[in-house]
Amino acid sequence: MSSFNILQEIAAALESLNRSERKVADVILSDPQAATRSSIAALAKAAQVSEPTVNRFCKRFNTAGFPDFKLNLAQALASGVPYVNRNVEADDTADSYSPKIFEATIASLAYAREKISPAVVNRAVDQLIQAKQILFFGLGASGPVAQDAQHKFFRFNIPVAAYDDVLMQRMVAAASATGDVIVIISYTGRTRELVDIAELARGTGATVIGITAPNSPLARHCTVVLGVEAPEDTDVYMPMTSRIVHLTVIDILATGVTLRRGPDFLRHLKAIKDSLKETRYPIEPLA
Amino acid sequence: MSSFNILQEIAAALESLNRSERKVADVILSDPQAATRSSIAALAKAAQVSEPTVNRFCKRFNTAGFPDFKLNLAQALASGVPYVNRNVEADDTADSYSPKIFEATIASLAYAREKISPAVVNRAVDQLIQAKQILFFGLGASGPVAQDAQHKFFRFNIPVAAYDDVLMQRMVAAASATGDVIVIISYTGRTRELVDIAELARGTGATVIGITAPNSPLARHCTVVLGVEAPEDTDVYMPMTSRIVHLTVIDILATGVTLRRGPDFLRHLKAIKDSLKETRYPIEPLA
DNA sequence: GTCAGTGAGGTAATTTTCTTACATATTTGC
DNA sequence: GCAAATATGTAAGAAAATTACCTCACTGAC
Numbered sequence: 001m002s003s004f005n006i007l008q009e010i011a012a013a014l015e016s017l018n019r020s021e022r023k024v025a026d027v028i029l030s031d032p033q034a035a036t037r038s039s040i041a042a043l044a045k046a047a048q049v050s051e052p053t054v055n056r057f058c059k060r061f062n063t064a065g066f067p068d069f070k071l072n073l074a075q076a077l078a079s080g081v082p083y084v085n086r087n088v089e090a091d092d093t094a095d096s097y098s099p100k101i102f103e104a105t106i107a108s109l110a111y112a113r114e115k116i117s118p119a120v121v122n123r124a125v126d127q128l129i130q131a132k133q134i135l136f137f138g139l140g141a142s143g144p145v146a147q148d149a150q151h152k153f154f155r156f157n158i159p160v161a162a163y164d165d166v167l168m169q170r171m172v173a174a175a176s177a178t179g180d181v182i183v184i185i186s187y188t189g190r191t192r193e194l195v196d197i198a199e200l201a202r203g204t205g206a207t208v209i210g211i212t213a214p215n216s217p218l219a220r221h222c223t224v225v226l227g228v229e230a231p232e233d234t235d236v237y238m239p240m241t242s243r244i245v246h247l248t249v250i251d252i253l254a255t256g257v258t259l260r261r262g263p264d265f266l267r268h269l270k271a272i273k274d275s276l277k278e279t280r281y282p283i284e285p286l287a
Numbered sequence: 288m289s290s291f292n293i294l295q296e297i298a299a300a301l302e303s304l305n306r307s308e309r310k311v312a313d314v315i316l317s318d319p320q321a322a323t324r325s326s327i328a329a330l331a332k333a334a335q336v337s338e339p340t341v342n343r344f345c346k347r348f349n350t351a352g353f354p355d356f357k358l359n360l361a362q363a364l365a366s367g368v369p370y371v372n373r374n375v376e377a378d379d380t381a382d383s384y385s386p387k388i389f390e391a392t393i394a395s396l397a398y399a400r401e402k403i404s405p406a407v408v409n410r411a412v413d414q415l416i417q418a419k420q421i422l423f424f425g426l427g428a429s430g431p432v433a434q435d436a437q438h439k440f441f442r443f444n445i446p447v448a449a450y451d452d453v454l455m456q457r458m459v460a461a462a463s464a465t466g467d468v469i470v471i472i473s474y475t476g477r478t479r480e481l482v483d484i485a486e487l488a489r490g491t492g493a494t495v496i497g498i499t500a501p502n503s504p505l506a507r508h509c510t511v512v513l514g515v516e517a518p519e520d521t522d523v524y525m526p527m528t529s530r531i532v533h534l535t536v537i538d539i540l541a542t543g544v545t546l547r548r549g550p551d552f553l554r555h556l557k558a559i560k561d562s563l564k565e566t567r568y569p570i571e572p573l574a
Numbered sequence: 575g576t577c578a579g580t581g582a583g584g585t586a587a588t589t590t591t592c593t594t595a596c597a598t599a600t601t602t603g604c
Numbered sequence: 605g606c607a608a609a610t611a612t613g614t615a616a617g618a619a620a621a622t623t624a625c626c627t628c629a630c631t632g633a634c
Contacts (some may be wrong), residue, residue: 020612028538032452032606036358039591047424055593066592067354067620071323074358075365088542090550094412097546101539103398113389118381125381130508140563144435148530171473192565206554217568238536238556244531251527252388259384263377276427281504307583327621335586342622353621354591 003213004173006061006072007032013061023047025246026056036074040066091136101240108241109248111180116249125256126225127207130155132179136162137159137169141239144183151253155272156261161254166193173197178205187242200223210251241279288496293359297349298303310334311344313444315360323361327353330341333369386525395528399515403536412543415440419466423449425483426457428526429472436470439541442559445547451478460484465492474529476503485509498536513540 008261010025018024027034027047035043044051058069063172088097128134134153138146145165150162163169170193176182182201186194189212198208207223214227258265297312304312308329314334315322331338345356375384378387403479410555415421421440424512425433430451431519439553449458461549463469477500478523501514545552 010574018611036353041591048331051514051592052594052614056612068324070358071361074361078362078365088546091548092538094408094543095541098403098405098408098539099400101542102403102535105535105538106396109389109393109396113386113393116385116389118385119624121381121385141435141438144431147434148428148431151431174528180316191572192566192568195568219484238442238538238541240603242506243435244534248389248392249529250387251392252381255384255388259375259379261376271520276377279479280475281479305582326619328619338621339623340587342582343583 005076006063008068008107010124014227018051020047020053021057021060023049024054032073032077036077061145073098090261098220105241105244108245110242112245112248115229116252121256124209124226125260126251127181127209127224128253128257129260130179131158131181131207133159133176133181134161135172135180135182136160136185137173137182137194137197138162138164138185139166141243142187142246145185145243146183148247149254151187152250153257155269156257157268166197168199169194170200173201173206174204174207176201176204180204180206181209181246182206183209183211184222185246186210186212186216186218186220187239187246189213189218191218193216195221197267202211211246280283292363293348293350293356294363299452300348307334307336307340308344308347310336311490316426316440319360319364323357323364345455345562371567387451392528392531395532399532399535402516403539407513408539408543408548409512411496411513411540412467412547414496415540417466418445418468418494420446420463421448422459422463422467422469423447424469424481424484425472426453426462426478427449428530429474429533432472432530432537433470435534436472436537436541439537440544443544443557444555453484456481456484457487459489460488463491463493464555467491467493468496469493470496470498471505471509472533473497473503473505474526474533474538475499476505478505479501481505482508 002200007029012156014022024043024047027043038046040051040054042145044054047054055066058061058066061069061072063069088100092100092167135155136146136149145224146162146164146265149161151240153160161172173182180201182198184194184198189195189210195217198210198218201208202221202223210222210225210227212225212227213229214224214225218226219225224251228242228249258269294316297316301309301316301402312329314330324457326337327341332492333343334341342353345353348356348359350356350359356564375387379387423433423436423440425431433449433451434439437447440447448459450459460469467488469485471481471485476497482504485505488495489508489510495508496504497509497512497514497515499505499509499512500516501512506512506514513536515536544558548565
């Protein structure tokens with residue numbers, strides 16, 4: 001447990017720190033790499049505070065002491081997740097906004113990695129593996145996610161379909177039956193139509209898996225909820241990181257199903273993949 | 288310089304170590320995580336050697352001493368590309384394959400972040416901003432990526448369309464003209480049909496932006512190539528990380544276009560977003 | 575076979591680093 | 605403006621790491 005990323009925690013807590021702790025935080029954040037290599041005395045001097053202050057600072061962030069704190073810091077740096085909340089600004093150039101977007105995406109994935117429950121993944125895979133039919137529903141930006149899921153799951157020799165419009169979804173949900181699994185993908189979990197559709201599907205005996213916000217209205221109507229909290233909506237008014245997290249969850253489900261199918265099934269997947277060879281130019285040998 | 292990953296170095300050097308160093312290495316490799324938290328005395332005791340032996344061991348691996356060694360170890364563990372093979376294995380459970388998939392995805396994004404050229408992003412944005420019409424083409428797993436791009440770019444009040452089948456793509460490419468921008472998304476860059484289509488489109492004077500492998504046959508027919516090398520195909524025979532990197536590139540292009548449009552444009556985006564409010568249940572206050 | 579040389583590995587002292595206990599200062603609430 | 609609570613520093617002490625030095629085992633020469 002403890003912290004997912006101590007640097008982010010420090011950055012987040014900046015406001016709530018008192019004067020000397022703030023000085024310590026500033027020094028650490030200005031050069032975290034250097035902080036991992038310095039002694040408590042050196043760091044205290046750089047921040048112009050006493051050594052116990054640094055020590056107290058460390059304990060405040062749930063570490064055993066300074067050495068343990070440095071260890072956490074080192075790991076946070078190595079994890080590749082940036083600690084500053086680097087939102088895109090109006091005056092950013094391609095130099096600055098490109099890495100920011102990669103980093104925001106990475107941060108969301110790292111967050112989701114911590115939050116996702118393997119037990120719930122297992123239950124979702126249990127349902128999928130037994131399904132007579134799998135249906136993926138998504139609207140708006142989640143429409144392509146549903147399509148992508150269909151593109152993965154057709155390989156399993158189960159009837160699969162994806163729907164990205166409300167009327168079709170409603171009709172299909174009404175026509176569903178026990179043994180059908182409907183996977184509903186929704187970032188907010190608050191789209192009225194999808195909540196209705198989930199309810200409708202449950203009424204027919206179908207299983208509903210939600211890839212959506214936990215504790216949302218939609219989540220309450222699902223058999224299994226793969227909850228991914230919405231990290232704050234810092235995007236430029238378009239869904240960005242959420243759909244990527246959703247796709248990764250789809251990957252996890254597909255992997256889970258593949259593994260349950262056992263090693264023989266890999267040959268089947270390979271055959272599908274190889275079927276594309278004809279459509280391609282060969283790989284060119286390096287010069 | 289120094290070590291890319293100290294755990295790998297230790298594992299590699301195992302054979303060339305003498306008796307007591309070997310004992311130390313064994314203890315560390317058997318539980319690297321524990322090693323990062325223990326003192327030199329504890330580790331020495333566990334390995335049944337003296338403290339200076341452990342210290343000498345550390346220096347042998349180009350670290351300043353034991354604390355520095357622990358730091359390196361901690362980073363190696365956190366780097367996500369640890370000494371153990373993080374590929375999904377047949378006997379993985381949800382506990383183990385879920386984080387692995389997140390980590391593989393994160394690693395690809397971190398790699399792409401380093402490889403992408405802001406100058407090329409800029410040129411692509413230049414083209415998109417001037418486009419009379421934007422067309423996104425993708426096949427297979429890239430079909431949903433093209434759909435997603437359409438879903439982002441319709442906000443810019445430029446005619447946008449996405450096509451995921453070869454015949455439509457071919458017809459649309461043939462009918463394109465100067466001022467049209469065609470964005471072709473292809474993981475391998477070796478799909479024959481798409482290479483033909485790119486050539487066809489260039490012949491009509493259209494601009495072709497490729498989100499594909501650099502130096503591929505497709506890349507050679509593009510006006511601008513946003514190259515993302517294919518990290519090796521460790522996936523379970525399905526496209527996974529590649530399409531996520533492509534989506535992130537789409538996000539970057541959309542961000543670039545948004546920024547060029549200037550601050551007034553954000554109001555327009557906000558209006559689009561707000562238009563969805565009616566379709567949703569309100570956010571629930573926390574208990 | 576024994577004796578000097580070499581180096582691995584240990585003991586113990588030293589030094590560095592970290593932590594704790596306690597004293598002083600500063601702020602906050604009344 | 606004073607008491608209580610909180611913040612910060614000083615200094616002593618404990619823990620950890622490093623260094624210096626010593627012993628022992630093995631090697632090879634005579």
